Amino acid sequence: MESAKHDVQRKTLEERNQMSDLERLRHSCAHVLATAVLRLWPDAKLDIGPPTAEGFYYDFDLEHRFSPEDFEAIEAEMKKVTKENQTFERSTKTREEAKAYYAERGQNFKVERVDDIPEGEEISFYQNGEFVDLCAGPHVMRTGNIKAFKLLRVAAAYYRGNEKNPQLQRIYGTAFKNKTQLNEWLEAQEEARKRDHRKIGREMQLFAFDDDVGPGLPLWLPKGTVLIEELEKLAKETEFEAGYERVRTPHLARENMYKTSGHLPYYAESMFPPMEVKDDDPDKPTDRIYLKAMNCPHHHKIFSAVPRSYRELPLRLAEYGTCYRYERSGELMGLMRVRSMQMNDAHIYCTPEQFADEFRAVNEMYLKYFKIFGFEKYSMRFSTHSPDRLGDKYVDEAELWKQTENMVRDVLVESGVDFEEVPDEAAFYGPKIDVQVYSISGREFTIATNQVDFAVPKRFGLEYKTRENTPEML
Amino acid sequence: MIEHYAGNFPLWLAPDQVRLLPFGDDQVEYAKEVVSELRKHEVRVSLDTTSDKIGARIRRAETEKVHTILLVGQREQEAGNLAVREHGKGDLGAKPKAEVISNLLERIKTRQG
Ligand SMILES: [Zn+2]
Ligand SMILES: [Zn+2]
Numbered sequence: 001m002e003s004a005k006h007d008v009q010r011k012t013l014e015e016r017n018q019m020s021d022l023e024r025l026r027h028s029c030a031h032v033l034a035t036a037v038l039r040l041w042p043d044a045k046l047d048i049g050p051p052t053a054e055g056f057y058y059d060f061d062l063e064h065r066f067s068p069e070d071f072e073a074i075e076a077e078m079k080k081v082t083k084e085n086q087t088f089e090r091s092t093k094t095r096e097e098a099k100a101y102y103a104e105r106g107q108n109f110k111v112e113r114v115d116d117i118p119e120g121e122e123i124s125f126y127q128n129g130e131f132v133d134l135c136a137g138p139h140v141m142r143t144g145n146i147k148a149f150k151l152l153r154v155a156a157a158y159y160r161g162n163e164k165n166p167q168l169q170r171i172y173g174t175a176f177k178n179k180t181q182l183n184e185w186l187e188a189q190e191e192a193r194k195r196d197h198r199k200i201g202r203e204m205q206l207f208a209f210d211d212d213v214g215p216g217l218p219l220w221l222p223k224g225t226v227l228i229e230e231l232e233k234l235a236k237e238t239e240f241e242a243g244y245e246r247v248r249t250p251h252l253a254r255e256n257m258y259k260t261s262g263h264l265p266y267y268a269e270s271m272f273p274p275m276e277v278k279d280d281d282p283d284k285p286t287d288r289i290y291l292k293a294m295n296c297p298h299h300h301k302i303f304s305a306v307p308r309s310y311r312e313l314p315l316r317l318a319e320y321g322t323c324y325r326y327e328r329s330g331e332l333m334g335l336m337r338v339r340s341m342q343m344n345d346a347h348i349y350c351t352p353e354q355f356a357d358e359f360r361a362v363n364e365m366y367l368k369y370f371k372i373f374g375f376e377k378y379s380m381r382f383s384t385h386s387p388d389r390l391g392d393k394y395v396d397e398a399e400l401w402k403q404t405e406n407m408v409r410d411v412l413v414e415s416g417v418d419f420e421e422v423p424d425e426a427a428f429y430g431p432k433i434d435v436q437v438y439s440i441s442g443r444e445f446t447i448a449t450n451q452v453d454f455a456v457p458k459r460f461g462l463e464y465k466t467r468e469n470t471p472e473m474l
Numbered sequence: 475m476i477e478h479y480a481g482n483f484p485l486w487l488a489p490d491q492v493r494l495l496p497f498g499d500d501q502v503e504y505a506k507e508v509v510s511e512l513r514k515h516e517v518r519v520s521l522d523t524t525s526d527k528i529g530a531r532i533r534r535a536e537t538e539k540v541h542t543i544l545l546v547g548q549r550e551q552e553a554g555n556l557a558v559r560e561h562g563k564g565d566l567g568a569k570p571k572a573e574v575i576s577n578l579l580e581r582i583k584t585r586q587g
Contacts, residue, residue, distance in 0.1 A: 197476035203538060204481055204489070223489035226518065227475070230487050234585070335476075372585050373478065445478075 008050060008161070010116050015172075016136055023051040024175070027141040027151050028088065029175040030080075034130040036077035037171075046133075047159060047168055055174025059157055061109070066169050072099035078149065085144030086128040090137065098123045100133065101361055109159060125340055148182035149175040159224040197335040207335065213327050216339035226281055228342060232320045234372070235344045244316040246344055251322060255288040261297040261461055262395075264290075266428050272326050272339075291324040295345040296424040296453070300460045308464040314350035314358055321345055337368040349462070352407070355452075359411045362450060366435055377438040378447075379418040382408060383425035395429055395455040404454050405431050429455045481539050484560055485578070486585040488541040492519040492578065495531050497547040499559065504551045515579055532585065536561065542578065 006283065011019075015128060019027070020297060029048030035054075037044050041062050049058035060066070095114060100271065102110040113134060117123055126135045128143055150171040153452070159165035174181040201207045206224035213219060220228060236246065237439050240430055258264040263271070274288040292298065299317045308315070350358050385394040387449050394401065408431055412419050417434075433450040485491055491511060494503040502523055512519040520540075522531050528545070535543050544556040555568040569577075581587060 036484065195477045195480045200476050200481040206489070226489040227483070227487060231475070373475070375478070 318346035386424035
């Protein structure tokens with residue numbers, strides 16, 4: 001059972017005015033659900049029932065434990081409520097009246113919810129049939145307008161999303177304009193469920209999770225390992241053809257390197273806490289060693305490990321490396337969000353003049369992959385910086401940002417790929433380009449990210465000898 | 475990737491690429507020859523010689539999402555053939571052993587389907 005731990009913010013009047021027809025319908029259906037539950041379990045205590053991305057929910061507190069077996073009875077009662085075609089009638093009360101009304105009925109959550117309503121906003125109630133609910137709306141006109149609905153699942157939810165508060169029972173449901181739309185949605189859900197990689201992974205014995213190993217740390221069983229190794233082989237062959245060289249780097253590095261790269265402190269919360277390693281010599285300071293969350297700094301060190309000349313550029317380094325990222329346990333999801341992952345990571349060191357060609361070559365490589373995998377639809381998301389956040393969210397290099405982004409934009413326009421530009425979403429050190437593909441089930445995956453990095457090489461002091469034999473920064 | 479293919483991976487990527495199903499004991503030797511020939515070329519191949527009926531063995535291979543099933547009955551053995559069944563495509567008929575093998579190897583190498 002999932003458990004909701006986030007408090008929902010009460011919608012402002014303006015947000016309510018902007019609610020779509022579908023959201024009104026779904027929220028109205030939440031009232032119908034509460035009406036039905038109160039008919040079947042009159043001592044149920046009610047909290048709130050907002051619309052959600054997939055439908056709606058309502059939170060209840062009662063002795064009876066809801067289960068999907070109750071759905072048939074509840075849905076039948078809901079059906080009656082919609083058949084009765086009750087109107088949603090608005091009325092208002094003063095704050096004191098509203099609280100007294102709910103206190104009398106033992107609806108303590110509602111008493112507290114009255115105080116969520118800001119001073120000056122009217123305290124409104126909506127009544128359909130015998131059911132009266134504290135609500136600012138909006139709704140459909142009549143319960144009869146709700147023509148297609150279905151209850152989906154039960155979950156535990158803490159009152160106001162706080163673990164210290166009592167646990168409520170949340171019933172999720174959805175509603176659509178008509179039965180056809182509802183059925184189409186249910187079918188798409190079923191198809192997605194069948195394709196869920198967690199289910200396939202279990203059935204085909206591709207990977208497993210074990211509590212002793214830890215959450216977010218997949219164990220690749222033999223058949224899953226085949227997949228990884230075949231993909232790695234493909235990457236190796238494709239990259240070899242494209243002039244990449246493979247490297248290998250350790251999974252650990254000293255704190256100092258991540259300070260140089262800027263990952264510390266900016267990226268610290270996504271990294272596992274460091275290990276403290278004492279030196280044999282008690283006079284030497286204790287080392288702080290981090291598990292790598294990305295390969296880039298290691299690759300920069302490979303670049304600077306030997307003197308480089310302009311003749312070696314572009315230098316393309318690739319590694320199929322394992323990286324470790326700290327994700328909150330509540331956010332782990334199958335293989336989509338893990339704490340250890342194999343990343344096919346490549347870094348290209350080139351001059352500004354070489355950039356356009358290199359970028360084009362990377363895109364061509366993607367197209368090759370997509371053809372092999374049969375992805376027909378793909379698009380790019382070009383995340384740029386925001387000039388107001390220079391020096392805080394972004395490295396303070398106004399001119400370089402402009403130059404780099406223009407360069408990327410030109411290449412994207414010229415290549416004719418479908419892309420959208422998203423301001424203020426760039427990485428700390430440069431614009432990024434996410435490649436998104438669409439699977440058959442219509443789901444969208446970010447399959448690769450290109451990152452243009454003009455600041456970090458400087459921080460690492462990466463340089464090469466030019467024709468005139470003077471070092472130049474990348 | 476797993477969801478994109480819904481577990482029905484193309485031949486080059488499939489964890490179980492090929493399975494040999496000899497109808498009876500007389501065909502086991504012939505099937506084993508094919509297995510070792512494919513193994514030599516690093517094809518992930520298995521052999522099912524359990525006593526289950528052939529239909530049950532085919533169904534099992536299909537639920538396990540084996541990409542290509544090669545059936546050997548007495549007829550195939552005598553003609554030096556292999557009967558090919560492919561996941562999602564069904565029965566593709568019998569072809570000479572050498573042709574089937576070189577076809578498989580070529581498809582794996584070029585990552586076609
Ligand atoms: Zn309402
Ligand atoms: Zn990197």
